[in-house]
Amino acid sequence: MEILDTFFNIDVLRRTWPLLVSGLGTTLSLSVVGIVASMIWGLLLALGRLYGNLPIRFLVGVYIDFFRSIPLLVLLIVIYYALPFVSVKFSPFTSAALALILVAGAYAAEIFRAGILAVPKGQFEASEALGLSYFSMMKDVVLPQAVKVVIPPLTNNSVNVLKDTALASVVAMPDLLKQATQAQSLAANPTPLIGAAIIYVLILWPLVVIVSRLETRFATEER
Amino acid sequence: MENFIDIKCLNKHYGHFHALKDVSLQVSEGEVVCVIGPSGSGKSTLIRCINMLEEFDPSSSIVVDNIPVKKGKSLREIRAEVGMVFQSFNLFPHLTVLDNVMLAPKRVRKANADELREKALSLLDKVGISAQADKYPKQLSGGQQQRVAIARALAMEPKVLLFDEPTSALDPEMVGEVLDVIKSLAHTGVTMVVVTHEMGFARQVADRVVFMDGGEFVEAGEPAEIFDNPKEERTQKFLQAILNH
Ligand SMILES: Nc1ncnc2c1ncn2[C@@H]1O[C@H](COP(=O)(O)OP(=O)(O)OP(=O)(O)O)[C@@H](O)[C@H]1O
Ligand SMILES: [Mg+2]
Numbered sequence: 124m125e126i127l128d129t130f131f132n133i134d135v136l137r138r139t140w141p142l143l144v145s146g147l148g149t150t151l152s153l154s155v156v157g158i159v160a161s162m163i164w165g166l167l168l169a170l171g172r173l174y175g176n177l178p179i180r181f182l183v184g185v186y187i188d189f190f191r192s193i194p195l196l197v198l199l200i201v202i203y204y205a206l207p208f209v210s211v212k213f214s215p216f217t218s219a220a221l222a223l224i225l226v227a228g229a230y231a232a233e234i235f236r237a238g239i240l241a242v243p244k245g246q247f248e249a250s251e252a253l254g255l256s257y258f259s260m261m262k263d264v265v266l267p268q269a270v271k272v273v274i275p276p277l278t279n280n281s282v283n284v285l286k287d288t289a290l291a292s293v294v295a296m297p298d299l300l301k302q303a304t305q306a307q308s309l310a311a312n313p314t315p316l317i318g319a320a321i322i323y324v325l326i327l328w329p330l331v332v333i334v335s336r337l338e339t340r341f342a343t344e345e346r
Numbered sequence: 347m348e349n350f351i352d353i354k355c356l357n358k359h360y361g362h363f364h365a366l367k368d369v370s371l372q373v374s375e376g377e378v379v380c381v382i383g384p385s386g387s388g389k390s391t392l393i394r395c396i397n398m399l400e401e402f403d404p405s406s407s408i409v410v411d412n413i414p415v416k417k418g419k420s421l422r423e424i425r426a427e428v429g430m431v432f433q434s435f436n437l438f439p440h441l442t443v444l445d446n447v448m449l450a451p452k453r454v455r456k457a458n459a460d461e462l463r464e465k466a467l468s469l470l471d472k473v474g475i476s477a478q479a480d481k482y483p484k485q486l487s488g489g490q491q492q493r494v495a496i497a498r499a500l501a502m503e504p505k506v507l508l509f510d511e512p513t514s515a516l517d518p519e520m521v522g523e524v525l526d527v528i529k530s531l532a533h534t535g536v537t538m539v540v541v542t543h544e545m546g547f548a549r550q551v552a553d554r555v556v557f558m559d560g561g562e563f564v565e566a567g568e569p570a571e572i573f574d575n576p577k578e579e580r581t582q583k584f585l586q587a588i589l590n591h
Contacts, residue, residue, distance in 0.1 A: 253454070254427075
């Protein structure tokens with residue numbers, strides 16, 4: 124019974140529930156911002172890497188490798204704690220969103236690039252021969268075909284963004300994890316943390332299942 | 347007659363490999379030219395230079411309908427009036443047959459949707475596949491796909507049509523239906539350059555046959571001249587090899 128009282132204390136959970144819900148709201152809005160913006164940013168990076176002029180291709184290549192190398196937590200701390208020394212100061216939310224977008228964008232860029240490269244050369248040639256503009260070739264011909272290849276890894280990338288939002292608690296952003304630790308010290312009981320863990324899993328579990336479904340579905344469609 | 351396509355001293359390198367050597371070729375408006383030659387002789391490279399799917403050496407000059415073929419704004423103008431049909435069809439797999447045909451005019455000509463639809467359907471009718479308009483390319487036979495590709499090229503109302511071995515990827519029983527469509531287009535005013543291994547077809551529809559070998563323009567003439575009376579030894583050898591095979 125002691126274990127139940129310590130980790131699954133319904134009374135504590137009830138009292139701290141509003142805090143958890145507000146934390147969940149922050150986590151979800153950070154996720155949405157991070158996922159949407161990193162996809163757009165990633166697509167632009169991929170196009171720059173594939174079709175930009177030489178300096179752009181080079182710079183984008185360096186960008187992608189750099190932001191895939193740096194640990195997200197390190198980047199976040201640099202943005203939030205180091206940049207103010209040069210008078211660049213962001214709110215916790217902005218810092219966290221920025222760090223997520225910079226890193227997840229680099230991963231998304233590689234995913235989009237692979238997707239575009241998977242579209243046969245003949246599709247580009249047919250579009251060019253018809254006189255389509257670059258924009259129309261991408262929008263009407265190439266990207267709709269690349270999407271198939273790109274959806275499973277991109278969904279996976281989004282799952283990672285959602286998970287990584289938890290790192291934002293180190294810059295005092297009131298996300299789900301931060302609010303849960305807050306609630307834990309208020310109540311002097313770890314139940315809110317367990318509650319947060321369960322909420323994370325409940326949200327992410329279906330997404331993880333969706334990713335593997337997508338992966339098998341697209342893999343079999345190839346045949 | 348004025349030269350509609352004017353290729354002068356065309357040179358093309360792939361790295362160090364000299365794929366086209368000083369090729370010159372003039373085609374007048376409405377003319378049908380067939381390009382023949384052994385594999386690797388540069389036939390595809392030649393016609394792909396005309397709409398600049400391949401970049402060529404800067405000393406070369408290609409002019410189509412008085413517009414110089416070069417990178418930049420005018421290139422799309424040229425591509426809009428030069429249609430191309432590929433050996434491997436290259437239809438857009440995610441679009442229906444009708445949308446394949448309508449895409450380019452919709453985007454480039456920005457015409458009215460109903461008119462476009464009417465016109466696309468009549469083109470599909472012309473190549474004998476209006477019944478398949480709502481299917482996807484992979485649901486069609488190779489011959490049908492290639493006829494869709496021809497309709498797609500025609501939808502831009504091109505002044506020039508380039509064909510790169512349009513029947514080489516087809517099962518033998520489907521070659522005829524595609525060649526018939528191409529024949530029906532010859533001498534309708536559209537200028538055609540056709541790379542082909544179908545000598546019977548070339549003899550029948552070409553105004554002029556061009557023989558290429560090793561990246562060089564070897565000789566050109568009326569079909570009867572080239573097929574029955576080739577002057578160059580290389581042409582004789584090539585034709586003999588084909589006849590004996
Ligand atoms: N992208 C490329 N890179 C390097 N070499 C190439 C490339 N494309 C073609 N070549 C070479 O250029 C030469 C001419 O090729 P091309 O495709 O024009 O020949 P072709 O006459 O069309 O032959 P085929 O009848 O087999 O289609 C060949 O020797 C080929 O190997
Ligand atoms: Mg060829």
